[in-house]
Amino acid sequence: MPANGWRPSSTTMTEHPALNDCPAEPLLAEYAMQPLSEIPRGLQEHLESCRSCKRTVARYAALHVVTNALPSTATSARDLWPGISSAMRAAPRHGRMLRVSPARSALAAGIVLTAFLLGRVSVRPELPLASRARVVVTDSLSAAERIQEAGTRYLTALSLLGEAGVPRPARGQGREVAIATLYGATMELARQGRSSANLTIVASLLDHERNETRSGSPAAPSSR
Amino acid sequence: MSTPSASTEIAALFEQEHRRLYLLALRLVANPAAAEDVVQEAFLRAWRSWSDFRGASSRSTWLCGIVVRCALNMLRSERNERSFVSSETHSIESSTRRPQHEARIDLERAIATLPARARAVFVLRDIEGHAVNEEAQLLDIAPGTVKAHLFHARQRLASLIDHHD
Numbered sequence: 582m583p584a585n586g587w588r589p590s591s592t593t594m595t596e597h598p599a600l601n602d603c604p605a606e607p608l609l610a611e612y613a614m615q616p617l618s619e620i621p622r623g624l625q626e627h628l629e630s631c632r633s634c635k636r637t638v639a640r641y642a643a644l645h646v647v648t649n650a651l652p653s654t655a656t657s658a659r660d661l662w663p664g665i666s667s668a669m670r671a672a673p674r675h676g677r678m679l680r681v682s683p684a685r686s687a688l689a690a691g692i693v694l695t696a697f698l699l700g701r702v703s704v705r706p707e708l709p710l711a712s713r714a715r716v717v718v719t720d721s722l723s724a725a726e727r728i729q730e731a732g733t734r735y736l737t738a739l740s741l742l743g744e745a746g747v748p749r750p751a752r753g754q755g756r757e758v759a760i761a762t763l764y765g766a767t768m769e770l771a772r773q774g775r776s777s778a779n780l781t782i783v784a785s786l787l788d789h790e791r792n793e794t795r796s797g798s799p800a801a802p803s804s805r
Numbered sequence: 806m807s808t809p810s811a812s813t814e815i816a817a818l819f820e821q822e823h824r825r826l827y828l829l830a831l832r833l834v835a836n837p838a839a840a841e842d843v844v845q846e847a848f849l850r851a852w853r854s855w856s857d858f859r860g861a862s863s864r865s866t867w868l869c870g871i872v873v874r875c876a877l878n879m880l881r882s883e884r885n886e887r888s889f890v891s892s893e894t895h896s897i898e899s900s901t902r903r904p905q906h907e908a909r910i911d912l913e914r915a916i917a918t919l920p921a922r923a924r925a926v927f928v929l930r931d932i933e934g935h936a937v938n939e940e941a942q943l944l945d946i947a948p949g950t951v952k953a954h955l956f957h958a959r960q961r962l963a964s965l966i967d968h969h970d
Contacts, residue, residue, distance in 0.1 A: 610956045640963040647912050647966060648931050654824035655831060657841050662819055665848045669812055740849050748882030
């Protein structure tokens with residue numbers, strides 16, 4: 582299995598000529614890869630007399646054979662489970678954060694974010710609203726653990742923002758820029774009044790990430 | 806839902822399905838690193854919405870749907886359906902010249918050149934074996950649209966396969 586990707590052709594798929602000129606050709610794509618018994622009788626009779634369609638059916642049959650021979654699994658280059666389990670551990674343990682009433686969560690999140698934007702408060706992991714969240718404190722961790730936890734925070738923030746419709750930052754622009762982009766998106770959501778417990782968590786996670794990046798801490802693994 | 810039982814079930818599901826889902830993601834996004842991201846994100850989303858699963862399909866199919874949506878979201882956000890050249894591609898191509906092997910390699914490459922939606926339709930229908938209606942639900946498009954994409958994908962791929970006869 583070619584698990585490491587392919588070089589696609591230099592042209593995108595564009596409209597291409599039909600495989601043959603027979604008016605029945607569009608039906609062949611639909612039926613040619615099904616058992617003969619499922620092909621409409623009229624089309625079966627047509628195939629008995631149309632050489633173009635017979636050749637086209639042969640192509641679809643070849644496609645069917647090759648498709649069925651494709652492998653069904655592949656192994657990724659890296660072990661994906663550690664990142665997943667770390668993110669699960671870093672997330673809230675009990676229930677959904679929406680157990681806090683939406684009004685109260687929006688108010689609290691707004692207060693926290695406003696205070697942060699004004700520079701009057703440094704976001705700490707133990708926020709009243711986010712007290713159920715297990716935002717990781719990294720001070721006492723080793724460098725390797727900090728790298729893993731930083732990656733977990735970033736991955737968690739990406740995932741939560743993804744659920745709010747925020748796209749991932751474009752690749753290749755550096756970690757600090759990517760974090761700043763996500764932070765800007767988080768602030769924009771807050772300005773739109775879409776405050777939520779998730780948003781508070783994301784702001785806290787990204788703030789942690791920004792501080793780590795600016796202080797020159799060991800670079801966290803890219804979640805790409 | 807972050808309950809201990811959900812975590813345990815997710816772990817078991819990961820062990821059972823991650824290789825298949827990684828290949829599915831790889832065929833959809835045509836980039837190994839991006840496919841890894843897709844799989845991780847999909848399992849996290851599944852874990853968070855574990856309690857929302859209503860049993861309309863199997864857990865495996867439900868998770869497959871999450872992978873597909875994560876893959877399509879990634880393609881939309883990156884606006885980049887091309888990818889990534891691996892140094893191993895050349896070594897694979899330079900190996901056996903048996904026509905069937907060559908056609909199989911060309912098919913994987915050809916699938917990667919399809920537009921995202923057509924690629925998803927072909928992979929889910931002709932490789933993964935999902936029914937048209939099921940696929941329409943997974944992709945949130947009409948069954949007729951699934952058939953249209955499938956027609957064009959099959960026609961395109963069949964014409965390319967023909968070149969190696």
